[in-house]
Amino acid sequence: MKYENYMNLEFPSKSANEAFARAAVASFAAQLDPNLDELGDIKTAVSEAVTNCIVHAYPDEIGTIVLKARILPGNVLDIVIKDKGCGIEDIAKAREPMFSTGGEERSGMGFTIMESFMHEVKVNSQRGKGTTVHMRRRIVRRGDKS
């Protein structure tokens, strides 16, 4: 698809990079002139997706996370977050609210938050090969904002 701008990032699955990833996407998205609520939603969704890679995709090792963001016509922010980790056994189950294999430190709300904060979320996973999360959010143009 035709893009107006893009950026690609690659970083190891260290938890210190959660803050870096959401801040980087927020800085990139700034050119779409989002308001604070929209920016908060985007940062939260990115934080959830990247945390999933760190906690679930690479539970016992440090692997690579690839993050791609594009700006598509119509003021749309398109984000792809990809790992080459263990994959998700049952995607439908993983997307259920309050379901988690992550223990008491996790809430099981990651996918639910991505789905309610972004306009579109697609998950593609293959066991042993990795997972790709593809999210989209249209940013309301300033003149249309209430």
Place this chain on the structure above:
Amino acid sequence: MTSFLQDKQLTIALTGEIDHHSAKKTMQQIGEKIDLYLPNLCILDFKAVNFMDSSGIAIVINTLRRMREIGGQIKLSNVPPQPLKVLKTAGVERITSIEPREVMI
């Protein structure tokens, strides 16, 4: 993280960005304070929190569980809009009282 105790009410002020990276330590610190003071009420003050993802939900649920174990309650105060939205997505307002941060005009 700062905290104070008054009349068996323990207030814990959370700060900065709450995510998976910081959550484990925060959860531990809250647990230690509760075990030390055995309060009737634990107030988590979100005033200085400028970002929170679903890791914060786990912190709240854990704190609630610990407080219930000792017969106490919890309250969330001064919650800014972004953490509030995350908490509401998880339905946390159904299990504890949430006081949003007052809007400064």
